[in-house]
Amino acid sequence: xxxxxxxxxxxxxxxxxxxxxxxxxxxxxxxxxxxxxxxxxxxxxxxxxxxxxxxxxxxxxxxxxxxxxxxxxxxxxxxxxxxxxxxxxxxxxxxxxxxxxxxxxxxxxxxxxxxxxxxxxxxxxxxxxxxxxxxxxxxxxxxxxxxxxxxxxxxxxxxxxxxxxxxxxxxxxxxxxxxxxxxxxxxxxxxxxxxxxxxxxxxxxxxxxxxxxxxxxxxxxxxxxxxxxxxxxxxxxxxxxxxxxxxxxxxxxxxxxxxxxxxxxxxxxxxxxxxxxxxxxxxxxxxxxxxxxxxxxxxxxxxxxxxxxxxxxxxxxxxxxxxxxxxxxxxx
Amino acid sequence: xxxxxxxxxxxxxxxxxxxxxxxxxxxxxxxxxxxxxxxxxxxxxxxxxxxxxxxxxxxxxxxxxxxxxxxxxxxxxxxxxxxxxxxxxxxxxxxxxxxxxxxxxxxxxxxxxxxxxxxxxxxxxxxxxxxxxxxxxxxxxxxxxxxxxxxxxxxxxxxxxxxxxxxxxxxxxxxxxxxxxxxxxxxxxxxxxxxxxxxxxxxxxxxxxxxxxxxxxxxxxxxxxxxxxxxxxxxxxxxxxxxxxxxxxxxxxxxxxxxxxxxxxxxxxxxxxxxxxxxxxxxxxxxxxxxxxxxxxxxxxxxxxxxxxxxxxxxxxxxxxxxxxxxxxxxx
Numbered sequence: 311x312x313x314x315x316x317x318x319x320x321x322x323x324x325x326x327x328x329x330x331x332x333x334x335x336x337x338x339x340x341x342x343x344x345x346x347x348x349x350x351x352x353x354x355x356x357x358x359x360x361x362x363x364x365x366x367x368x369x370x371x372x373x374x375x376x377x378x379x380x381x382x383x384x385x386x387x388x389x390x391x392x393x394x395x396x397x398x399x400x401x402x403x404x405x406x407x408x409x410x411x412x413x414x415x416x417x418x419x420x421x422x423x424x425x426x427x428x429x430x431x432x433x434x435x436x437x438x439x440x441x442x443x444x445x446x447x448x449x450x451x452x453x454x455x456x457x458x459x460x461x462x463x464x465x466x467x468x469x470x471x472x473x474x475x476x477x478x479x480x481x482x483x484x485x486x487x488x489x490x491x492x493x494x495x496x497x498x499x500x501x502x503x504x505x506x507x508x509x510x511x512x513x514x515x516x517x518x519x520x521x522x523x524x525x526x527x528x529x530x531x532x533x534x535x536x537x538x539x540x541x542x543x544x545x546x547x548x549x550x551x552x553x554x555x556x557x558x559x560x561x562x563x564x565x566x567x568x569x570x571x572x573x574x575x576x577x578x579x580x581x582x583x584x585x586x587x588x589x590x591x592x593x594x595x596x597x598x599x600x601x602x603x604x605x606x607x608x609x610x611x612x613x614x615x616x617x618x619x620x621x622x623x624x625x626x627x628x629x630x631x632x633x634x635x636x637x638x639x640x641x642x
Numbered sequence: 643x644x645x646x647x648x649x650x651x652x653x654x655x656x657x658x659x660x661x662x663x664x665x666x667x668x669x670x671x672x673x674x675x676x677x678x679x680x681x682x683x684x685x686x687x688x689x690x691x692x693x694x695x696x697x698x699x700x701x702x703x704x705x706x707x708x709x710x711x712x713x714x715x716x717x718x719x720x721x722x723x724x725x726x727x728x729x730x731x732x733x734x735x736x737x738x739x740x741x742x743x744x745x746x747x748x749x750x751x752x753x754x755x756x757x758x759x760x761x762x763x764x765x766x767x768x769x770x771x772x773x774x775x776x777x778x779x780x781x782x783x784x785x786x787x788x789x790x791x792x793x794x795x796x797x798x799x800x801x802x803x804x805x806x807x808x809x810x811x812x813x814x815x816x817x818x819x820x821x822x823x824x825x826x827x828x829x830x831x832x833x834x835x836x837x838x839x840x841x842x843x844x845x846x847x848x849x850x851x852x853x854x855x856x857x858x859x860x861x862x863x864x865x866x867x868x869x870x871x872x873x874x875x876x877x878x879x880x881x882x883x884x885x886x887x888x889x890x891x892x893x894x895x896x897x898x899x900x901x902x903x904x905x906x907x908x909x910x911x912x913x914x915x916x917x918x919x920x921x922x923x924x925x926x927x928x929x930x931x932x933x934x935x936x937x938x939x940x941x942x943x944x945x946x947x948x949x950x951x952x953x954x955x956x957x958x959x960x961x962x963x964x965x966x967x968x969x970x971x972x973x974x
Contacts, residue, residue, distance in 0.1 A: 315852045317835050317836065317852060317872070317946065318835075318908075318909065318911075318912055318946075319833070319835065319855075319872075319874075319875040319878060319908070319912050319915070319916065319947075319948075320874070320875050320912065320915060321874045321875050321876050321915065326911060326915070329914075329915045329918055330911045330914040330915055330918075331914075332918040333913075333914030333915050333916070333917040333918035333919075333921075333936075334914050334917075336917055336918055336921040336934065337902075337914065337917050337934045337935075337936045339933065339934060369911075370911065372909065372910035372911045372914055373910055501651070503649050503650075503651065504649065520647045520649060523651075540649070540651075542651075542652070542653045543651040543652050543653050544653050546651060570669075574909055574910075575907055575944065576650075576651070577650065577704065577906055577941065577943050577944050578704035578705055578906075578938050578941055579650075579658060579662045579701075579702065579704045579941075579943065580650055580651050580652065581665075582661075582662040582663075582665030582666050582669065582704055583651070583652060583653065583658070583661045583662055583665050584651065584665070585665040585666075585668055585669050586661050586662075586664040586665035586668055587665075589665075589668040601671065602668065602669045602671060603669075604665075604669045604970075605937070605938070606910050606937070606938065609909065609910055609911075611909050611911065612907065612909050612946075614649065614650075614944075615651075616651075638936075641973060
């Protein structure tokens with residue numbers, strides 16, 4: 311069993327959400343600005359009469375969520391404390407700062423706390439005359455029942471489609487319809503080699519033995535489908551890709567975007583070795599890899615491991631996926 | 643003292659350099675292709691009569707070096723085993739595959755093994771009639787004497803200028819002159835919280851106590867300037883930025899590119915918190931931050947920690963820095 315202490319370069323651990331957000335805004339080169347008094351940001355230069363796309367959730371998954379605020383992606387973000395849903399007042403403040411009179415689409419992962427807080431915010435905004443629609447991302451196939459699935463790295467895939475649709479000045483119902491379709495077409499699964507630690511806690515949120523991994527672990531350390539002895543990269547990638555392909559299913563001739571997402575502590579070397587095998591497997595299936603993303607997109611602090619995401623791009627989604635975007639975390 | 647074992651998702655550890663490169667080529671979306679039989683890549687579609695820019699060094703620093711092969715950056719890369727210089731035959735094979743009749747600029751970090759192997763390759767290429775020039779990047783101010791300094795994340799800054807100059811069809815002497823200037827204008831320093839492990843070894847290359855960090859550690863674990871008790875992020879970032887500023891020196895009115903580079907195991911959260919403080923300090927100095935990069939650009943496997951790089955952009959370097967580029971690791 312690993313015996314080690316979390317070790318990070320931080321300041322006051324209470325200030326992590328605010329400080330990381332300040333660092334992100336500084337890095338964004340003017341793509342976004344802070345909503346004063348709240349852990350929230352809005353994109354600069356949102357066009358008039360555009361539907362607003364807001365992404366949100368707990369801090370600690372950097373660059374998710376605020377790193378996706380920018381042209382062609384999110385117009386606003388609302389962040390909670392580490393691994394904690396943003397409260398309704400933060401969500402409302404972000405919407406008020408971004409609103410252009412055409413309503414807002416909420417994009418977030420399907421977690422009880424987020425569901426509750428975004429629903430409360432939606433009700434209060436409706437009283438103000440700001441209509442909203444919601445897409446709860448459910449890409450994590452570690453849970454069998456689709457409606458119970460968590461949202462993990464697939465959030466960014468759903469956001470990409472929604473953000474592109476909003477940029478094309480589609481109305482709220484249409485942006486929502488496309489986001490639902492994007493979510494329906496997206497599947498993810500992860501593997502973790504180690505736990506993660508939260509700045510306000512002394513230890514790790516669980517332990518994995520030196521010779522064990524957990525398949526399907528969530529991005530807050532939620533239970534996966536199985537703990538097992540360590541295997542090779544090719545073995546675990548094969549199991550994940552085969553599970554993803556069987557779930558949708560993805561089949562020969564389908565075009566997909568492939569995302570190898572670092573949960574935090576994996577080396578880029580490991581991500582690339584995973585990508586090599588994922589390409590081999592998808593090629594064998596006759597699945598066309600339209601785009602490949604490899605890096606830290608939706609993390610779980612220093613958790614070692616990665617997730618693999620596939621989004622099927624049909625003729626309607628493909629041009630939205632290919633539309634340009636500009637944010638800290640994703641540029642096309 | 644931390645007691646833990648390295649834990650990574652790999653296949654045969656002997657195959658890591660080849661497999662990561664295959665994964666990278668798969669992720670590059672056609673930006674590059676392999677040089678058959680060698681751990682080397684060349685960019686597709688190198689224009690005729692262009693000076694070739696080749697970047698190289700040991701594997702294990704992913705996405706450095708091959709991740710920078712692409713338009714406006716490197717035309718070729720040559721990789722050695724993990725943390726080991728590429729042998730002359732790899733370098734020569736990469737040059738032969740990329741050569742467009744106008745010579746080659748070698749860009750690599752100043753390490754004894756790289757210096758020797760690239761010099762041998764240069765001699766052999768000269769016999770073949772392929773002229774070369776060399777820039778040894780020396781950005782790491784952890785060593786006092788400039789000519790003895792190591793090349794770390796600053797490699798990518800020097801490469802950016804050289805690649806842009808080559809793309810503008812400048813001749814070899816001019817590309818070299820600009821690369822020398824870029825190196826003269828670039829300074830880096832790192833901080834490490836933990837060691838890293840190599841796939842073929844059982845343990846870590848050293849240990850750091852749970853309450854210690856090392857300032858100025860190199861990207862292979864080379865000794866830094868000081869081991870000390872852990873401090874806050876703001877304290878260590880302040881020391882690094884002040885040392886960087888004093889070294890060039892960078893002063894009020896200077897325009898810089900700022901790079902916060904993950905050595906591997908730091909969270910994106912920590913990188914952003916470091917970026918926040920770096921921006922504050924540079925703003926206080928009156929230094930103009932022209933561009934900010936935050937992420938994993940030059941890593942040391944799972945080493946926790948980060949380096950900070952500043953490159954001064956004068957009127958000649960600025961347009962070269964701003965020129966578009968397209969590679970796995972850097973797109974502008």
